Amino acid sequence: MSPQKRVKNSQAQKRTSQGRDTFQTSLSAWKVKEKPSDSNIWKQNNPVEAHEHVDDEAEDILQIAVGYFEKGPIKTSRSKDKILEKHLKTVENVAWKNGLAPEAIDILLNVALSGKFGTAVNTRILKCMIPTTLVSEESVVKAISWLCVGKCSGNTKVLFYRWLVAMFDFIDQKEQINLLYGFFFASLQDDALCPYVCHLLYLLTKKDNVKPFRVRKLLDLQAKMGMQPHLQALLSLYKFFAPTLISVSLPIRKKIYFKNSKDLWDSAVLAVRLRNHGPFSEPLKLTLSPADLHPLKRKWNSHSVIPRLNSGNYAKGQGKKEMSLSDHLSCNRSLPLEQLQSFPLLLKNIHCLELPSQMGSVLNNSLLLHYINCVRDESLLLRLYHWLSQILQEECIWYKVNDYEHGKEFTNFLDTVIRAECFLQEGFYSCEAFLYKSIPLWDGLCCRSQFLQLVSWIPFSSFSEVKPLLFDHLAQLFFTSTIYFKCSVLQSLKELLQNWLLWLSMDVHMKPTMSSPL
């Protein structure tokens, strides 16, 4: 009830505030004061009163603050600074504690980008724009429309793009935003915005967004600005979708493309993810037919870092859209991943499967793991390995000395990775690199079984290579540990040997004429 009222309120504001008439503020002030009565009615329905009462009061204060921003700056005395400060603080406190409701985000985004207040205020508003659970697509589209008007400063635009990249996963649908692809692409001209817009486009691009004129434009930009990592990222992504369009050779093993521009919101994003998915539960078993795939209600595997499977193409309605004849003829329609329910369906659609924008989400989905196993695509695996090595580096608890509480999450994440390795019956390159890097620092106790299981999945290589990297450090731990540790190590080494033998025996079957390396 009240959100609708507020939306209408804002519409009224927009129409009348064109003339900057200060008299209409009294009308909205009256409307804002009405809110407490609504919340009183709401309060009566809830049995738990004391707690709700405090919440309601906080809600009221927030609504008053939001209403104040909506009104626009009152051209009066200096006391407005104090009031402004007070309301800003309210909004910030609520945002960092619980997050803001989608309607509040809607209003505040418009306020920040319409330039009614100064840049400093806009910056502060954007920095605290943390959603409770999600951000609605319309508010993002409305905010982007403000960018065209050009009322906000360059720095605000940069901050807005950074915010968009950070909160990208929480936008509920992205169809309309994808339609604005051309607008974003045009913003690449602006040097200051270029890196952040590139990052956004990297997240947003789909196969049909890759057009020859865009490729030409990117190559022109690269010629102008030189080999920038963000342009390279976008070009590599384009090359992955349409390899025929790009003939330039791009370096493939690039570690980091984009600067971490979302660090302002890192802790907040983690909090939102936890709110969305709840605290970690027991890891689910990987089955061939993944259970209920409804995107909003999915009960996720424990770790909140593995991104949700999102093809971005998912139609809102449940029924399929009517396919026109041209769609049938062209094979361009790609199967949205949420509909991939069973193995036969995978087999039927294997040629037009659209991969998720976040490669990490394949770790949870057994069908997609099948898919990446069969498809001989280097760039797919590279994307996955790149993401995996970044996450392992960032989340490893013996690097984050102060965050020992993340231990359980990290353990669960390692469990997922190990299950994926087991399923594919081969090890990931990133895990191997992670092992070699972190085993000197390992204390032998932390995530012990996961670590030793990772050891048993190391790909086959000659002993002289592996010895200094792995076995010497393992020996140091082995000889100074308890008998239980020694047994665990022997067990995992036995499994390692088994895996190597299996791998070699398959190899021998495939190439019977070549002499074996042993």
Next chain:
Amino acid sequence: MSVLRPLDKLPGLNMATILLVGVEDALLQQLADSMLKEDCASEMRVHLAKSLPLPSNVNRPRIDLVVFVINLHSKYSLQNVEKSLCHLDAGFFLGKVCFLATGAGQDSHCSIHRNTVRKLAHTYRSPLLFCDLEVDGFRASMAQRLVRMLQICAGHVPGVSALNLLSLLRSPESPPLEEL
């Protein structure tokens, strides 16, 4: 200048003494406390020292294991250890010396490269252990490890001597690990 010798004194009955050398007082104290909490069949003594040589007027038992604690965040800590190494008799380096590097987890704060301490350990033919002593969990497991090593070095584990252990723990000439 008194030099610490391994076989100066007679061993005490069922006694094992460890000497922790390092400039980080707080960390050493915490490590000592963790070690004393561990179950040990022998009577364990922990001595702390900022540097060698030790004052000669004190009556102390025979030292079985010397652990040099180097904080990778501070160059002074490394210099101190290097100076102290001169005051140790060569007999100690047959398995009764160990290097412990702390602070390796936070790469951004490290002013000493890990390869420097690796080279140091390799020069003195002694094992090198890494542990972030500030974290309780890691410190506790390292304390357990040191207690086991101490028992072997004091000769309380039948069939294994300090030199045996050294030959098992030491890695032969290995190239430094480059960025993978």
